[in-house]
Amino acid sequence: MIEIPRQKPKFRFAPSPNGPLHLGHALSAILNHDMAARTGGDFLLRIEDIDQTRCTPDFETGIYTDLSWLGLSWHEPVRRQSEHFPAYQAALQALIERGLVYPAFLTRGEVKARVAAFEADGKSWPRDPDGTPLYPFDDRERSDAERRRRLASGMKHAWRLDMERALAAAGGPLHWRESGDGETGTIPAYAAAWGDVVLSRSDAPSSYHLSVVVDDAVQGITHIVRGLDLFHTTSIHRLLQTLLDLPEPLYHHHRLLLGSDGRKLSKSLGDTGIAEWRSRGLSPAELRRRIGL
Template identity: 85%
Template sequence: MIEIPRQKPKFRFAPSPNGPLHLGHALSAILNCEMAEKAGGDFLLRIEDIDQTRCTPDFEKDIYTDLSWLGLRWQEPVRRQSEHFPAYQEALQILIERGLVYPAFLTRGEVKARVAALEANGAPWPLDPDGTPLYPPDDRERSDDERRRLLASGVKHAWRLDMEKALAAIVEPLHWQESGDGERGAISADPATWGDVVLSRSDAPSSYHLSVVVDDAAQGITHVVRGLDLFHATSIHRLLQTLLGLPEPLYHHHRLLLGSDGKKLSKSMGDTGIAEWRRQGWSPAELRRRIGL
């Protein structure tokens, strides 16, 4: 009997260099590293720097410093998203050729105005799991001739997934295997709740949803360990993986660390970074105890 070699487990921590890492990042990074060691696998680091306006080399350098201080080691080379834009465009082109995406021309202001107009009449606008209004149907319902005319004019546009067509292209129900701190087992995916998600913008060659599935496949990631705030986004990722013929990792969504306001820690809210705790004299062991490890 021929023995088929088992794929070596691969875990990854994928921060964005757009601000200091905080305690929530430390929890995720440590969990990924320790789970990789326990599984006899590899711990990889990915720098998600698609947003070239907010991501900086200094923040990226700080990520390496913080993770090294925590005692974490990762495989080289580090994957940097800014070096793989063609891979995301290739994936997007596959979806374009299959007719599963469409160019979206509405500005944020136009979307906001449509939402406000509807709600002014007492009708609630549908929201995605993150509480963001779903994209209006205007662009999805444009004729091919009108789309070609707008594209030829050079007007700025994004590319959005046509959720209805994408789901129609799926043969079997979507699910994923979950082992995290919330629901466990086989989880039914429900990507329709996200509406027509954006996959690429005029100022960014790829969205988080598209780049993350392409990156995970390119790096051979077998286990995705990340915060519970991304639990529902897994529905979109499973849909894109299936449409693009990409492998399905196992998922583990861990608990979130909350600030004094009861909300999850956030760079945008200026929550205290790992470097600041280090400057205050904390040791890596003290930090681990602080985050419950």
């Protein structure tokens, strides 16, 4: 079982070291830091580096440099996800033993081809709130004997949450408490909209969804402050928290910073990073004003 510490208010900023931080990250980090200060709580930094192919030490060093330049300080030690794979595996194993997850063998290419063939006739394949096609039911419906045979053969697979069984095990409607820039109050959690989400892959020992709920519990995070782009994924997190008997934090999903083209800022699209603004002579105070703080 995961040991859950009981502590004063705790906030966290949890970037991935797979690119330079941009202004959107600055907004999230500063909000967490300042809200922790106002409530007499702690501000923690977590490095979400499960993706070992894209995350690098140089980008991680850049995170520390950028946050320090912004005038932010955090409690040590920094939690680095790559150092806690056994914790995520233990959580996954608990779900496996309860029959709430299943091995999924279809490749991304096979799923893509299935969706394309289905939609070629003008029909619409069901999609999650982010627009990604839901995973087919093939693997969910395989017999235990067939699953064992495939696993014994060494066939590559992911572990997916059996959403139908998981919701039944949760024992009733779920919700979360929200105080952010969109909807506020008690928000219904519609985890079913996401289908059978991935919790682990052959090339990654844990998914974002599984690792984040484990980390937040282990670190005693009481307030989760993050962008509105993650608003709907909270439904998945509340379901996993319930299944794993983890505490329910308070949530605050803040506004997103948009580029001139109206889309949210993104590392992958090369949006201007904090380090670039610093090199142009912008001060931390000026950066705060630029992002509306």
